[in-house]
Amino acid sequence: MKDAAITYGGLCVPQGQTKHGNAPILDTGYSMPITVVNGAFDGPTVLITSGIHGGEYPGIQTAIELSNELDAAKIHGQVILIHPVNTQAFKARVSYCVPQDGKNINRVFPGRKDGTLAEQTAYVVSEEFQSRADYYLDLHGGDLHEQLPNYVYYPDVENREVVRKSLEMADMLEATFQVKTTNWGGAVGGAGYYHNLPALLIERGGRGLWSREEVDSYKANIHNVLRFLQVEEGEAFRPEKKATTLVDSITLEATVDGCWYPCVELGETVKKGQKIGELRDLFGTVLEELAAPYDGINIYMVVSLAVSVGDPLISIGKL
Incomplete structure (x- = not known):
């Protein structure tokens, strides 16, 4: 007691x-x-x-x-x-x-x-x-x-x-x-x-x-x-x-400072290797393209334009 x-x-x-x-x-x-x-x-x-x-x-x-x-x-x-x-x-x-x-x-x-x-x-x-x-x-x-x-x-x-x-x-x-x-x-x-x-x-x-x-x-x-x-x-x-139930999830982070452009919607099902977003500099030059690490669902995403190194960008949940 x-x-x-x-x-x-x-x-x-x-x-x-x-x-x-x-x-x-x-x-x-x-x-x-x-x-x-x-x-x-x-x-x-x-x-x-x-x-x-x-x-x-x-x-x-x-x-x-x-x-x-x-x-x-x-x-x-x-x-x-x-x-x-x-x-x-x-x-x-x-x-x-x-x-x-x-x-x-x-x-x-x-x-x-x-x-x-x-x-x-x-x-x-x-x-x-x-x-x-x-x-x-x-x-x-x-x-x-x-x-x-x-x-x-x-x-x-x-x-x-x-x-x-x-x-x-x-x-x-x-x-x-x-x-x-x-x-x-x-x-x-x-x-x-x-x-x-x-x-x-x-x-x-x-x-x-x-x-x-x-x-x-x-x-x-x-x-x-x-x-x-x-x-x-x-x-x-x-x-x-x-x-x-999702058996795993991975959050992809920004490796450079710049602008973030997701190209999938929240809740969208994605395939391994599918392009899910890109980072560009302030001149609009593509610095990096992000791909889905496995088949899954987009369960989280940053919606701001500006991002910095280490910022989370998008999470893919694994079915």
């Missing part, structure tokens, strides 16, 4: 209550807004993060609204929300990275206590939050220059019980694709790999936009997962249309 009162980020929350506050990121002077919902009844602990990438607004707005709408008097267990993780990028309207060090938090898990701000942020999320959770949902939303369908990543780790529980949660979501990840430097991959934590990275929306319809749908899906986990009361349901 869990202690009646719980403490996260310096917030001590009695059973049956909710508190908002700011969790410090070690001694950096920076913090993350968090909400701790300590349910009136015993149950599992669910961690929900948003805004690991500061321009992914559907997930951030969903977490903000959930932080005010979840009723501790009706919760079985605890729900811990961070909204957003990367507050610095959110405020600066910066894609992917922490402005202070230029690093992508979703590439540096489990982080470092003595590292840069991105690494210290990952360390806090990993050690102070993930390590104490029973389940984990990481809410994303297509960054300022990205376009993608509704889909979900789950950690493909050796612990098959973690995979099984992750997929059970994934089946409660309305999603076009389910994709396994072995990115242990990511929040969800790292959660499964380092903490044996069933976890999902959920993708919704894009292009630096959010809508009432998207957020309401996002929240309905999260509530359905919480009901499935018996954290919220009520019956969970499986969406009528099951997601397509």
Whole structure:
């Protein structure tokens, strides 16, 4: 049986209550807004993060609204929300990275206590939050220059019980694709790999936009997962249309600075070797042509004209 009162980020929350506050990121002077919902009844602990990438607004707005709408008097267990993780990028309207060090938090898990701000942020999320959770949902939303369908990543780790529980949660979501990840430097991959934590990275929306319809749908899906986990009361349901399982995915990155011209549509089926885009310089000269690495589906693409070396461009999921 869990202690009646719980403490996260310096917030001590009695059973049956909710508190908002700011969790410090070690001694950096920076913090993350968090909400701790300590349910009136015993149950599992669910961690929900948003805004690991500061321009992914559907997930951030969903977490903000959930932080005010979840009723501790009706919760079985605890729900811990961070909204957003990367507050610095959110405020600066910066894609992917922490402005202070230029690093992508979703590439540096489990982080470092003595590292840069991105690494210290990952360390806090990993050690102070993930390590104490029973389940984990990481809410994303297509960054300022990205376009993608509704889909979900789950950690493909050796612990098959973690995979099984992750997929059970994934089946409660309305999603076009389910994709396994072995990115242990990511929040969800790292959660499964380092903490044996069933976890999902959920993708919704894009292009630096959010809508009432998207957020309401996002929240309905999260509530359905919480009901499935018996954290919220009520019956969970499986969406009528099951997601397509992709056995692998590869994201192609820019090898040069320049302009990006995709030549396939989101969701389009492609053949191995098919041209899927090209990079040109500012005079319009083609610098590189990109080809599909295998037969698959275009599940993600950058829609900005300008790209820099190392930027992701397009992801092909393997059927």
